[in-house]
Every structure is written in structure tokens, then in C-alpha cells.
Amino acid sequence: MKKSWARLLSISALALLAFPMAVETSTIQADDSPTYKVGEPLFGDNYATVVGSAVDDANPNVSGGSVLGVGFVPGPLTLNQVPIFDFGIHQLGSSSKYSLQEITSADNLPAMLPDNHGGDDTAKGGNRSLVVTDTRQAQGSADGYTVSLTFGPLIKVESTTSVDADGNAIITPKIVDGSFVPDPSGAKITDAHLEFSNAKVSDGADWNTFLAGSADTKYFSGGTGIYPAFYNAADFDARKPITTSDNxxxxxxxxxxxxxxxxxxxxxxxxxxxxSKTEGYATWAYDFTNSTSAYLAMPTQNGGIWVATLTWTLTSDPATLPNG
Incomplete structure (x- = not known):
């Protein structure tokens, strides 16, 4: 059915350009209407319109008409990924609060675009990001959303301490089927809190300016970065960086x-x-690449390894927002 529909479009190219809705509907039955999935062509295997008109003395100018088409399938409001916060291993009591561990893999760090790059060139963002996509309606017509975060109790997990050959103290957690095992003592810490640094929003700046020309860990001016990004449901992978572009x-x-x-x-x-309502359309990343983008403050500190569940909740169309 797609092929015959495409041929009708090609034959009626001039009419379509002038009157996009005035296709010969009397020749199309209800069951002739095509259906498309993401990634499929709109016009089937038809790639050109035959014109065959020659320029001569009687016709010094000739014209031909073709069609251009593109389609977009509306999508849901999606919580694409949430960041893992690793605050590392420290000497007990060495500080009152601790920054995130630095990301050491270049594959998971933002990268500068080369000089003289184009506006559509892909820019690599950070991996440790909260990512939300809102494609429910047309641009400018989104309903708005919020993401809330709940910080659960820090639960002690089973571990053993020892000394390595160099005399360094080491700690080894018990892992079963890829998961930590809660300590039999049932010990918990419930007076800690997370502190987020101020976020830098892209505000139309090009990617290299947004990164502040930094080649070290001070991405986004030492805090978090919030920027529009790309998302493709077919190949999105939380182990890979987010991408964007100047455009x-x-x-x-x-x-x-x-x-x-x-x-x-x-x-x-x-x-x-x-x-806010009508804002935040498409994909946005809240990027915690920088180790100083979040801190864990711990008034109570006890020996061992402690883990907590972070629950990130995406809610559509919130009743009130600070700037909505």
C-alpha cells in the first residue's frame, strides 16, 4: 500500500505543492491509507518525479514539481535514566561531607567540539546524568513536569577489613548475585543529606562556551549542567554519554x-x-559529571560500607512550579 500511495503523491506532485490536502481522495479507499513506524520512509521507494519538459523558443522556462515530507510520532513523558552517586571510600571521620567520585573514563566525560565545528555536529555530554524526554505534544504545548528525589536510609552492608601487603587498610564488601548483602546488625544512618551545587543552564550558548573551555573536572563552571539533548529510544544506553549540538x-x-x-x-x-507548562519540550539532561556537583553531608559516621536507595519520581503536569 505504501508504494501505490507514493506513486499517487509523485503523479500529483504539482497539485500537492499548491494544495497539500487536495489529493484525489475519490480514488483512495479507507483501507488504502498507509501506516508508518519510526524509521520508515514516507514515500516508499519513489525517489524522483519525471518531468520531461524541454526548453525551446516557445517555452523558455520549464518547471517541475516534487514533494518533501517528514513525519514525527508523538511519544510519552519518559524518565530515561537516573544517575548513580558514588561518594567513594574514605578514612573514617576525615571530613563532614564528601564530594562525588571523579569520573575517570574519557568515554563517560563531556568533550569539546573541534574548532570550526558546525551547528549540527554532535557534542558529547556526560554519562552521570538525569535525563527526561517530553514529546507528548507539539513544541510549546508541553504540560510541564517535575522530578522529585527521595533519599532512603543508609544501610550497613556486610564487609570485612584487612591490611594489604603494603600496609594499607582495605575493606571488602560481601557481594551476592551482584548485590550488597545487608549487615546482620541492621544498622542504619538517617541524618545524612545531599547537597546539590548550583546548576548552569545552557541558555543558548554554544557547547564549548557552555563547558567553559575546561579540560579538567570543572565542567559547567564547577557545578551541574542543564542542557537540551538528543534521545533515541532505539539506541539509548545509560552506560554512554548524552549527546547534543550547538543547534x-x-x-x-x-x-x-x-x-x-x-x-x-x-x-x-x-x-x-x-x-513549566509549554517548556522543557523534548529531551533535557541534568548532568552531574563534575565531582563537585553533589555532596554527601554525614553528621554520623561509622565504620563499614553504607548504601542507600535514591528514588527519582517523574510527575506530569505539576500543580505549581516556582517559575510556572
Whole structure:
């Protein structure tokens, strides 16, 4: 059915250009209407329109008409990925709060674009990112959303301590089927809190300016970065960096934004990221690449390894937003 529909489009090219809706509907039955999936061509295997008109004295100018088409399938509001916060192993009592561990793999770090790059060239963002996609409606007509974060109790896991050949103290957690094993003591810590650094929003800047020309860990001016990105459901992989481009950063859609920056363990979710109505369309990344983008403050510190569950909750069309 797609092939015959494409041929009708080709034959009626001039009419389509002038009157896009005035296709010869009397020749098309209801069951002739084509259906498409993402990635499929709109016009089947038809790639050109035959014109065959020659220029001569009587006809010094000739014209031909073809068609251009593109389609987009609306999608859902999607929580694509959430970051893992690794605050590392430290000497007990060495500080009151700890920054995230630095990302050491270049594959998971943002990268500068080369000089003289084009606006559509792909820019590699960071891997440790919260990513949300809103493609429910047309650009400028989104309903808005929030992402809240709940910080669960830090639970002690089974581990043993020892000394290596060089005299360094080491700690070894018990892992079963890829998971930590809770310590039999049932010990918990519930007075810690997370602190997020101020976020830098792209605001139309090109990618290299947004990264502040940094080749070290101070991406996004030492805090977190919020920027529009690309998302493809077919190949999205949370182990790989997010991508964007200068043109995407200059999108006229208003940005998603940072909200709460201090999350305690009281069991209440705090809104930490959101978009107002008509804003935050398509994919936005809240990038925690920088090790100073988040801190774990711990008034209570006890020996061992402690892990907590972070619950990130995406909510559609929130009732109130700070700038909505």
C-alpha cells in the first residue's frame, strides 16, 4: 500500500505543492491509507518525479514539481535514566561531607567540539546524568513536569577489613548475585543529606562556551549542567554519554530548571528538577559529571560500607512550579 500511495503523491506532485490536502481522495479507499513506524520512509521507494519538459523558443522556462515530507510520532513523558552517586571510600571521620567520585573514563566525560565545528555536529555530554524526554505534544504545548528525589536510609552492608601487603587498610564488601548483602546488625544512618551545587543552564550558548573551555573536572563552571539533548529510544544506553549540538542548545524551547538542592533522609521527596507548562519540550539532561556537583553531608559516621536507595519520581503536569 505504501508504494501505490507514493506513486499517487509523485503523479500529483504539482497539485500537492499548491494544495497539500487536495489529493484525489475519490480514488483512495479507507483501507488504502498507509501506516508508518519510526524509521520508515514516507514515500516508499519513489525517489524522483519525471518531468520531461524541454526548453525551446516557445517555452523558455520549464518547471517541475516534487514533494518533501517528514513525519514525527508523538511519544510519552519518559524518565530515561537516573544517575548513580558514588561518594567513594574514605578514612573514617576525615571530613563532614564528601564530594562525588571523579569520573575517570574519557568515554563517560563531556568533550569539546573541534574548532570550526558546525551547528549540527554532535557534542558529547556526560554519562552521570538525569535525563527526561517530553514529546507528548507539539513544541510549546508541553504540560510541564517535575522530578522529585527521595533519599532512603543508609544501610550497613556486610564487609570485612584487612591490611594489604603494603600496609594499607582495605575493606571488602560481601557481594551476592551482584548485590550488597545487608549487615546482620541492621544498622542504619538517617541524618545524612545531599547537597546539590548550583546548576548552569545552557541558555543558548554554544557547547564549548557552555563547558567553559575546561579540560579538567570543572565542567559547567564547577557545578551541574542543564542542557537540551538528543534521545533515541532505539539506541539509548545509560552506560554512554548524552549527546547534543550547538543547534540543539540554541533551541527556542524554554529550559528545564533546577529546583531543590538539599535532600534529607526524612522520607519526603523533594522536587529537584522540572519544567513549566509549554517548556522543557523534548529531551533535557541534568548532568552531574563534575565531582563537585553533589555532596554527601554525614553528621554520623561509622565504620563499614553504607548504601542507600535514591528514588527519582517523574510527575506530569505539576500543580505549581516556582517559575510556572
Amino acid at each position: 540543539r542548545l540554541k533551541d527556542d524551547t524554554k529550559a528545564s530548571f533546577q529546583m531543590g538542592q538539599n535532600i534529607s533522609q526524612d522520607g519526603n521527596g523533594i522536587d529537584i528538577f522540572g519544567a
